[in-house]
Amino acid sequence: MTDKTKRDMGDSETGGKADKSSTPKMQRRDFVTKGMMGIGAGLAGTQLIACGEKKNGAAQPPQTRSVSTTHSAAPESFHVPPGQLDDYYGFWSGGQSGEIRVVGVPSMRELKRIPVFNRCSASGWGGDDFSKALLGGKFSGDTHHVHLSYTHGTYDGRYVYVNDKAGARLARVRLDTFAVDHITFLPNSAGTHGIFPQRHKTGLVLCNSEFRLPMPNDGTAMEDELTYAAMHTAVDGETMEVKWQVMVEGNLDLCATDYEGNYSFATCYNSEGGAWLEDMMAADQDYLYVFHLANIEEAVKAGKTMTVGKSKVPVVDARGKNSPYVQRIPVPKSPHGVNVEPRGKYAIVAGKLSPTCSVVEIAKLADLFAGKLEPADCIVARPEVGLGPLHTCFDGKGFAYTSIFIDSMITKWDIAKAIEAHNGADVEPIVQKLDVHYQVGHINASMSETKDADGKWLIALCKFSKDRFLNVGPLHGENDQLIDISGDTMKLMHDGPTAPEPHDCVLVRLDLINPVKISPRTGPRFDLYNKWAKEDGVNLLRDNVVKRKGKHVRVYMTSMAPEFGTGEIKVKSGDIVQVILTNQDEVEDLSHGFCMTGHDVNFLVNPQDTNSMTFVAGEPGLYWFYCPWFCHALHLEMRGRMYVEA
């Protein structure tokens, strides 16, 4: 199958579609009769958006948003005219770009790039003193999954969590400032892939390590893959501390939580424990791992744990067999996504190498852990959805939408009918199959991962774009497609090219997010600045002074358009210069920056914010510094001189 799949994917003549002759069991794509198309347009005009009050966010003034400027067209119209606002905040994981993107939906306009694990020239992220300490001079990241913090089963507007597969890290973004405030390293982990926060409250964030490692991974025994293990790690969503880990034998892929705070789920596609492609695909069966959180926490509390390597995090050893901590539900080989539908009743496991989804009834899990059921008895349906099913999302009306990678399509199916069919009823659960372009990975729908799923829009994150956009050389963008799911049938509305490589996204109703417009001057960054200011007896918001200790020179500066508070800096070549700049402007959108020519120094300072960067003064000479953010008609004149003496 490997060779065939590859040919299919690469063949632009056939639009990247699979050879149907090899998939005799598959439904035809035009399964839905033409007579069904277009039914249900009456549902389309309903507008669920409202201007709500902030729920659980960090302290900030309530934001007033004029309803009249909000886009309120029926879902069929995705165009948001000039001066109107989108209906949803989309949070996109940027994959190898290491960033998060904020995308307005339905317009599909990128509203912001949030640098996380990457170096951002525009903001200075990765080079400024605060983020440099967080990232340690590492500038490669691979963000995979973004999820917002929850309370009572829906988004509480406080935080976004995102993982780095390349560096085994979990980052958090504050949703008042849309900026990272914490990055946590996950010990004994490699290839951190699926993450999911608990949904009953801002509690744990569960993180799966996909690549199994020797435990400990200290170089003493490295080559026998049959001894490797993987970690399911719990991070406290409030403090960002690692609370505990559960060690298992199989690799852990995607992650989900239930709505009650009882369980977390992980797909395992390589229960063989292979390290080579053919070994990973050897067995016909893999698993959905179910973690029993209360039992695990009880074991941690009782000290029934170990530590691994240099880490002090308590580890529950759950390798090898089912236990009060982990149960393994068998599914066809190499599953990928696991998604819990909005009523919280079913977890749906996509088959990847099986053309099916396995539906697990969550209510049965208590009996499973009580030993009253066999793991396989928890599966209540297994509909055939297409070749290469990866992820499933929901509309809150009982339908599931599964992304089909090899077939390049989205399959809409009826969960209740799938269960009936599994029980022997002669019903057809498949509702529609819609072509997408091409090779879709993740999909998500508006509010799909909350109890408030509203069935308006679906996003298909296609991994290949091939011929869908103007050719821009050998590296093609991905294609984020916008699909209207408000009616009985899905409708493709828009092709959205994106920089590599969105892995996942969530769509959040605009009333649930309430950002500030002016820096609140709080959080770990300000703990740092306030500490320095106290040491030096400086008022950050007012003072323009230089504090020298030997070769270390702290330059405290202010800015107010179109001038810096300091126009001249005198240092010696080789001095370690730290510029700490506070933007005195209180006007929305009036950001400044500080760029020192010839020194690789450039950073952003938002209204009423402070930021800082440290550099070594170069060869003797004059170096101009300037504000690189167009802030004023006299912006070009906003500059000063650094004299570097021999």
Add this chain to the structure above:
Amino acid sequence: MTDKTKRDMGDSETGGKADKSSTPKMQRRDFVTKGMMGIGAGLAGTQLIACGEKKNGAAQPPQTRSVSTTHSAAPESFHVPPGQLDDYYGFWSGGQSGEIRVVGVPSMRELKRIPVFNRCSASGWGGDDFSKALLGGKFSGDTHHVHLSYTHGTYDGRYVYVNDKAGARLARVRLDTFAVDHITFLPNSAGTHGIFPQRHKTGLVLCNSEFRLPMPNDGTAMEDELTYAAMHTAVDGETMEVKWQVMVEGNLDLCATDYEGNYSFATCYNSEGGAWLEDMMAADQDYLYVFHLANIEEAVKAGKTMTVGKSKVPVVDARGKNSPYVQRIPVPKSPHGVNVEPRGKYAIVAGKLSPTCSVVEIAKLADLFAGKLEPADCIVARPEVGLGPLHTCFDGKGFAYTSIFIDSMITKWDIAKAIEAHNGADVEPIVQKLDVHYQVGHINASMSETKDADGKWLIALCKFSKDRFLNVGPLHGENDQLIDISGDTMKLMHDGPTAPEPHDCVLVRLDLINPVKISPRTGPRFDLYNKWAKEDGVNLLRDNVVKRKGKHVRVYMTSMAPEFGTGEIKVKSGDIVQVILTNQDEVEDLSHGFCMTGHDVNFLVNPQDTNSMTFVAGEPGLYWFYCPWFCHALHLEMRGRMYVEA
């Protein structure tokens, strides 16, 4: 004015508009009578796009593009439906992001980010061996102006040039691969701002240094700004070598060339030579500098030059007074943009602190250099366009469009009527003033900077977006607005949020660009790879071998979805490991990458391309490497192990 301007910009209640009471001479914004609106719709349906052949690009197969999939609606419809293509390639300078963006027009979809002076986590740019040598570990850039190479007055589809204001550099992007192939450092320069290539052929690229420096800038005399000077630098657009520099006393802002290859132009807004805001604005008059290229080259050839500092580049000293090399045409104080209209007859200088544009007749410049005219006699019109005019673009029908920063509007005016009015005729050159949102900087129109200006679309790069998009925290995006100029009046079509901070853009007809889909394996990068392969007796496209010399380990690898040619690498902690990966896949869009967990290593390898990165092997242990580009249904399984021994 400073305080007032700032208040105006910051006041979102008034939509960022200037207080009209301070501008008694200004036209009312609703100057155009309603009776004029909507006239000329008959022009709108004309479709000028055609599939042309490649002109002067690097060797590559001609691209076939199906006309039927190309967007061909009338300009009023900017929506490009799924499966159809944009009509124009837009090239955007990304400002502080350090990148170039490729944007499809009219859909305003970002098709690609091209990393230039920044570190890109996704592609590895800045960290891979080739770009690391180009950038030297510096990851801050400030791209300001993008211009394509020309032949016979229009784009020849070969190269894009872009400057870095922060680091005084000029980069070049190949338009077959859409990737940087050269970066040139400009000596004795700071704040490199305006650049422009010659338009008669791929000749010189002229670069202005905005920040004046001591000459030489070696730390011996730094503080007397009256001794500073600036450089107008000529870079060979083919070899990317610096050919010569002209030293002048005033700072040099924007740049333009004529269509004949005779002149280059630079606005000078600080002829006072001030270093402080109030000094820079002291005089009521500044200049347009006109450089006579043949006279300069003759001086260089005759050795009438000097060198400055460590640089060996010949410098023509043209400080202080008009000469055969430079003539100074007086304009009202603090001009900004200079733009030459498509017939090549006039250079138009925007006033910034004067509400006017000064129109310079290029045909008069020969007499100016011959001593037959006074500089001021070259000005043939000076229309009043609004408060804070910055840049001007053209539609090829005789109209100019000037961006008005403080008034936040675009003013459309008639060049011929402005000249008539200047000569005393009672005609009104101003045609329309259109509000934009907000504080517009650069503007450009489709093909505006070529003889083929076609008057379809205009882009307004607004520096503030304020309330135009969902709030995403204190840092707001900019707003790139799309305006239809195909009719008699401008129409605002679309608000486009963008990451900071587009400075300029050009819109290029799609038939003029012919990228390749598969790596051509040519250019300076491949000179490097082929040198290594020859040293080691390796066939890059085939071999998977490890070459060790002491602590230096070269790992030659191949990839073909879904496997690397090498599954295991054995090294010792502290080894310097260089991974040289060649993608054997020949399928369009089938890019791979190489990510080494825990080592900050991630880079892209396009189909048939090679890329490499060097790192130090970390603590003893097992590290997985994987392909981070979703390339296949078994993409997750595409990985291998590096064993690091003590």
